[in-house]
Amino acid sequence: MSGTVAAPPRPAREEQALREVGRTEVSRPVAVALAALTLASAFGVLAAEQAGFARTGGAELWPARAELGARVAQGFEEGGLPGVNRALLAEIAAFEGRLEEGSLLVERVVPWAQWAETAFLADGNRRVYVGRRPLDGEEGGRWLFYRPDVTYLTGRPFLDARVLEARRAGAEPGREPLRPDPRPAVAAFARQLGERGIALVVVPTPVKPMIHPERLAGGRGSWEPPLQNRSFARLVRDLEASGAAVFDPAPILARAARETGEPQYLAHDTHWTPKGMDRVARSLAGRLAGALGPEPSPEPASYSRQPVRVRGTGDLTRMLQLEATAGVLPELFPPRQVTVQQVLDPFGGFVRPSREAEVLLLGDSFTNVFSQPDLGWGQGAGLAEQLAYHLGRPVDRIAVNAGGSHTTRERLAQVLGSDPGRLDGKRVVVYQFAVRELSEGDWKLVDLPASPGGGDG
Numbered sequence: 001m002s003g004t005v006a007a008p009p010r011p012a013r014e015e016q017a018l019r020e021v022g023r024t025e026v027s028r029p030v031a032v033a034l035a036a037l038t039l040a041s042a043f044g045v046l047a048a049e050q051a052g053f054a055r056t057g058g059a060e061l062w063p064a065r066a067e068l069g070a071r072v073a074q075g076f077e078e079g080g081l082p083g084v085n086r087a088l089l090a091e092i093a094a095f096e097g098r099l100e101e102g103s104l105l106v107e108r109v110v111p112w113a114q115w116a117e118t119a120f121l122a123d124g125n126r127r128v129y130v131g132r133r134p135l136d137g138e139e140g141g142r143w144l145f146y147r148p149d150v151t152y153l154t155g156r157p158f159l160d161a162r163v164l165e166a167r168r169a170g171a172e173p174g175r176e177p178l179r180p181d182p183r184p185a186v187a188a189f190a191r192q193l194g195e196r197g198i199a200l201v202v203v204p205t206p207v208k209p210m211i212h213p214e215r216l217a218g219g220r221g222s223w224e225p226p227l228q229n230r231s232f233a234r235l236v237r238d239l240e241a242s243g244a245a246v247f248d249p250a251p252i253l254a255r256a257a258r259e260t261g262e263p264q265y266l267a268h269d270t271h272w273t274p275k276g277m278d279r280v281a282r283s284l285a286g287r288l289a290g291a292l293g294p295e296p297s298p299e300p301a302s303y304s305r306q307p308v309r310v311r312g313t314g315d316l317t318r319m320l321q322l323e324a325t326a327g328v329l330p331e332l333f334p335p336r337q338v339t340v341q342q343v344l345d346p347f348g349g350f351v352r353p354s355r356e357a358e359v360l361l362l363g364d365s366f367t368n369v370f371s372q373p374d375l376g377w378g379q380g381a382g383l384a385e386q387l388a389y390h391l392g393r394p395v396d397r398i399a400v401n402a403g404g405s406h407t408t409r410e411r412l413a414q415v416l417g418s419d420p421g422r423l424d425g426k427r428v429v430v431y432q433f434a435v436r437e438l439s440e441g442d443w444k445l446v447d448l449p450a451s452p453g454g455g456d457g
Contacts, residue, residue: 111324143215144316149207157231158439185443187242203432206250208265226250249280268314271369274340285390305341310378340381350380354394362408363432365401405441416449
């Protein structure tokens with residue numbers, strides 16, 4: 001009897017696979033041609049992109065070898081292998097950013113792919129979520145939402161010690177240390193203003209999914225807005241304990257949405273509606289009136305308002321980058337009209353910021369959205385103007401779009417450097433910023449220059 005053991009029979013399905021796939025043969029010339037085509041496609045696109053960057057005089061697509069080596073070495077010195085990893089991730093992110101900003105492929109192909117993905121799959125991009133279909137009886141189409149706004153709401157508590165440490169550790173090598181905790185910065189700001197006899201009122205402005213979660217996800221009747229990040233209540237307690245007053249607009253907007261059934265935020269924009277903003281301005285003016293006392297002049301400022309219809313596209317629509325498809329494919333998010341209330345002075349001109357005002361408003365694009373024409377929603381009708389109207393007195397303003405966590409405080413410090421008396425006569429500083437800054441902002445400490453009358457500011 002032979003010692004050879006016969007191989008077990010193959011299952012029928014395996015035999016079929018061998019017949020159909022296992023014996024597939026590719027000749028050497030075909031294999032070489034396919035490999036060459038794959039490599040040419042990969043490197044040809046990169047070569048074309050690099051040529052496009054060079055032709056337009058833009059920055060180089062790839063960093064210089066010496067520059068990349070220096071950044072990696074610096075990362076190793078600062079954090080060992082994790083530091084090297086962070087440096088490489090930063091370079092990858094920068095490379096992707098350069099591709100997005102100047103890529104011929106992105107410019108010519110992505111808008112059409114994005115249109116199809118949005119139209120048929122209701123999918124946005126890395127900056128924008130597309131909301132759900134309207135329920136029966138609801139007007140309008142899908143809403144758009146800013147991803148960082150959703151992340152603020154659904155993410156971990158922004159004051160959790162592990163979250164703060166992870167954000168500090170994620171700072172890019174070679175840059176100033178990230179300050180993710182807003183409390184020291186706001187406390188220092190309140191102290192510096194207090195030394196000048198000025199009160200600080202902090203206005204953390206809610207974002208769209210906090211007030212209208214039903215437009216993003218399903219579940220009509222299951223939401224109880226305003227929704228909040230779990231660290232917010234703790235933040236309010238800590239800020240007020242440090243000497244800053246907190247004015248939270250979220251309950252005002254949520255109550256208005258519930259009682260009127262009207263949207264408090266623009267469907268295709270990150271910002272509030274004119275009516276929502278006006279409600280907040282009116283309530284904020286009532287809060288400030290007690291701190292300001294009676295109007296020092298014999299008569300309150302004679303301000304009036306005129307309604308004006310404006311038509312805007314929305315910043316979230318622009319973030320989808322569908323402009324190239326306009327006029328060729330159906331418009332997914334057409335412009336919408338809103339009525340803004342322009343505030344006029346006694347001479348019929350727009351109310352302007354006043355250096356002599358007792359109230360200084362520091363703000364971001366929520367302050368500017370109906371004030372600056374380049375934001376797409378008209379002028380003369382922003383938060384500072386509405387606050388002046390409801391107060392019946394002038395308001396000063398320093399507002400920087402997308403600069404809520406530290407830029408406006410830095411701008412105030414710069415202004416004081418060239419105009420030391422800018423805070424003279426001020427009794428209240430209103431510090432407005434979008435709440436998303438609490439979970440993603442860099443809360444740098446900013447030193448105000450010493451006041452002309454003494455003190456260390």
